[in-house]
Amino acid sequence: MDRTPGDLTALSTPARVADPDEALTPDELALATRNHGLPLEALRHDLTPPGLHYLLVHYDIPDTDPDGWHLSLGGRVLRPLDLTLDALRARPAVTRRVTLECAGNGRARLTPRPVSQPWLVEAVGTAEWTGVPLAALLAEAGPAEDAVEAVFTGADHGVERGVEQDYRRSLPLATAADPARDVLVAYAMNGAPLPPQHGSPLRLVVPGWYGMAHVKWLREITLTATPYTGFQQTAAYRIRRDPGEAGEPVTLIEPRALMAPPGFPDFMTRARVVRPGPVPLTGRAWSGHGPVVRVEVSEDGGAAWTDAEVVRDPAHPWAWAAWHTTWTAAPGLRHLAVRATDATGRTQPLTAPWNRGGFANNLVQRVEVLCAPAPEPAPGREPERRDPPATP
Amino acid sequence: MDRTPGDLTALSTPARVADPDEALTPDELALATRNHGLPLEALRHDLTPPGLHYLLVHYDIPDTDPDGWHLSLGGRVLRPLDLTLDALRARPAVTRRVTLECAGNGRARLTPRPVSQPWLVEAVGTAEWTGVPLAALLAEAGPAEDAVEAVFTGADHGVERGVEQDYRRSLPLATAADPARDVLVAYAMNGAPLPPQHGSPLRLVVPGWYGMAHVKWLREITLTATPYTGFQQTAAYRIRRDPGEAGEPVTLIEPRALMAPPGFPDFMTRARVVRPGPVPLTGRAWSGHGPVVRVEVSEDGGAAWTDAEVVRDPAHPWAWAAWHTTWTAAPGLRHLAVRATDATGRTQPLTAPWNRGGFANNLVQRVEVLCAPAPEPAPGREPERRDPPATP
Incomplete structure (x- = not known):
């Protein structure tokens, strides 16, 4: 952990790929002890209990206050909205069961290994999310004619590859405003208020998309007349083989x-x-x-x-x-x-x-x-087991 | 993951210490993606939400059925008990707020590094546990005069260093039966039924002791006339510098x-x-x-x-x-x-x-x-941040 004093770029370095024989680094371990996957035996649950659902927090879990929370919906809209939790709860709600997977799932088994959160295969979970359809909120606000994207800002703050930022991502307006896509501004998970680590008090849920689109601790939605080009959209979450490529955006979950x-x-x-x-x-x-x-x-x-x-x-x-x-x-x-x-x-x-x-x-x-057959117990010693259950 | 075919000892090898320059192994990473620590910003919560409380599962989370669950209390007792969850809930309950820490917390920063669950510093959490005082259950069953220990068996089944076992640990009867020690047979965590990963439907809670004593998925308590010498008591969880030593048992949490x-x-x-x-x-x-x-x-x-x-x-x-x-x-x-x-x-x-x-x-x-001072925003570009919160 020895680092050179200096500005943010001294501690926040560019993305890199591990050397061919490079083992897991202490930085990757530090991410793995915080974030966690679904223990695979928990695949038995139709609905993943919150503590078993995969979790990836980019920065810190922010210290949010549901009572004072506001969600603003502005930018290229005709009627900007400023919504408290009560105002959201007063609107018609829907509940959707959604499987959520991290875009980096499986990364740690790649050769060479991209150095980041080291998922093996377990970055997934399924929950029921309750909230207000984003399409309804957008209809209420009235997108301006020139609006092309909705940009979502969370309250989690950090620095990544030298860029200090609040976590922020966009969706095409055609996706965000399509009732059939079921995009939600969610305030409940499995029937209870969102746990702190899953976005309390509000998060975006974008069914079918990898996790990076489901902005947690959602505080702001801004419609824009040009595509959003911020860090998480154009630097991170691109499929590229060479660092100089623009790359393709990460979007829908692969089977x-x-x-x-x-x-x-x-x-x-x-x-x-x-x-x-x-x-x-x-x-x-x-x-x-x-x-x-x-x-x-x-x-x-x-x-x-x-x-x-x-x-x-x-x-x-x-x-x-x-x-x-x-x-x-x-x-x-x-x-x-x-x-x-x-x-x-x-x-x-x-x-x-x-x-x-x-x-x-x-x-x-x-x-x-x-x-292997069941072992014989050692003579004169009670075995430390009974027969294992028949099902996984 | 290439392993030689054979019996259990081929895949379940002795404990070892990493070579001086050995980086984290794939096996340690696989444990780190399942088990997880407390994200340190969650120290802000007096009571840790279940999904943020540290978690160490030795084998798999077992597929338990609260409705059919029985806890037996037998061995060297005068009146053996066989208790359903309803029978336990019908008894006087107490709630205790307990800080729980894994005995191996900090292990991954040791040199040389013991190869096991690679905790850095975050294997801790605090919850309110509700259940029946073990002292009351033991008084009801009546320990025989020669009883010296209580042995606790969980439903989680696996193999460890070649020994196939259900997870099992003991406590001295003097600790187990002492009302002042507040040992609980707990069925609720923070007011809700135990989550699957924290022992649903029953677990032992032993305030002040490291986590290995708090047997999860508790199904059996047996009083014995001789000290228990099973794997988790005498092979694992001993403080020893050389593999041949008997070592000292791991008991109370260090400050x-x-x-x-x-x-x-x-x-x-x-x-x-x-x-x-x-x-x-x-x-x-x-x-x-x-x-x-x-x-x-x-x-x-x-x-x-x-x-x-x-x-x-x-x-x-x-x-x-x-x-x-x-x-x-x-x-x-x-x-x-x-x-x-x-x-x-x-x-x-x-x-x-x-x-x-x-x-x-x-x-x-x-x-x-x-x-470092706040950076100047780049000219002509909206910064991807607002001021960070003043509190951690």
Whole structure:
């Protein structure tokens, strides 16, 4: 942590990619101890409890006061709005079940590794968000004829690659104002007020989009006549291979399936153990581009694939689907894998396409499992276990 | 993740200490993405919201069913009990505010580094736990004359250093049965049913002890006539320098103070920035050995120390105290530190005493801060910020 005194650029350096053999850095560890993923066994919950939902906070969780909170809606509008929480709660509310994934999910498994929050595969969660449709608020304010984007500002303040900023992102007005896109200004998560870390008292929810669009601690919406070119829009969250490229923006979530690793784990390695015989395999699958229509499981590391049963709930088009199948485990070290395909034909790759930010990477998940018979207890000693549960 | 096929010992290896220059391993990262600490700005909350409270799950979060849950209390007792949740809820309940810290907090900063969950300093949280005093349940069951320990078994199942086990720990009966120790069989956290990751539907809470004693997903209490010698009691959670030593057991929490890092952070380095002038410094301090009587802050990396104001709430003797002071920041790179002293005279060291497990390490926290004036906005461009809040 020794750093040279100086201005912000001395402590806030450009984005970088790790050297080919560079192990995880102390800075990446410091992010991993704060932010956290979904423990994969929590895929069993249709609705992720707030403390198990993935969390990525760019700066600090701000010290917000719901009682004094105002959301302003201004810029290129005919009738600017200044809304308290009570004013928002007085408007017609909707609740949407939404699967949210970090754009950097899977980044830490890329080679070379983009140096940032080191997600392996677990940066996901599903919650029910309640709030006011953004389309209704925009209709109330009346976009000016020349408005093209809505810019959303959060209350979290920090510095990133030398740029001091409040977290700020934009959406095309066509997306923000489209009732069918279900963009929400949300004040509740799973029926309770937003927890501090998920945006209390207000956040944006943009179903189908990666997490960077869902601005937390939302305090300002500004319609603009030109596209927003701020840090989080044009420096961060771009898919580029070379630092000089403009790159493509990160937008909708690519399809992904995850498996709740079967059996039980070793503490240190998280390696899995199952008993020989039938083993239920279950998990979730989602895509921001369209419904997941197929989930396939491989028992041989990705050579052969068989279809799993996919259960979608038409009442919740923005939420993950459940999937399940049964695997007959034979003794030895086994290599499971799972992949999803959505209605647009998008599927998951077996080798990860690389970009400098590690964004929108949806490499198939691989789960190594040791299938072994139950051990004999040592003579004269009570075993420190009972039979493990049959389901993951 | 390539591992040799074989029995459990092939994937579940002995504890080890990292090589002198060994960076964080993929296994440690996998633990860090699941388990998580308290984001230090959340020290502002008297009661930590569940999703911000530190979390360490040894194996998987088990799939428990509150409706069918039974807690058995047997072994060396006169009247064995078998209790449903309703039976527990029908008994007189107490609520206790308790600060809980992982025994391995600070481990990842030790040299050489014990390879395990890589905590930096953030494995702490405070919650109000509601449940039935264990002393009352033990009185109801009637310990046999030869009972010396109470052994607690959770429902989480895994393998650790080759030993397949349900998580299990013991307490001396003198501690377990002492009403003044306030040991609880808890079914609620901050007024709500326990979240899955914090032990739903039942957990043990042992005020003043490190986290390993607070057995989650509690299903069985067994009184024994001999001390328990299982894995988590005699292999893990011992303070030893050499692997062959029996070592000393990990028990009560050593004193520690933490500071909510002031100002605002850089995203990647978490380095802090403040403006010149008065800066409020706030945080928490706790000890399992006795009340915190003194908190000192250093502005020069630990050479000189000045007292902070300590605010204890006598209604909550098991919870952390708040502390605050004001620092006058001058431009440049500054090195803050904070340390706590408790009523027994225990305080925090400036260099960490080392043990193989990285347990009960309470090295003083150091916070590096760049004090810099607000930057001038670039001409013709709206700054991506407003003034940061004055409080951390």
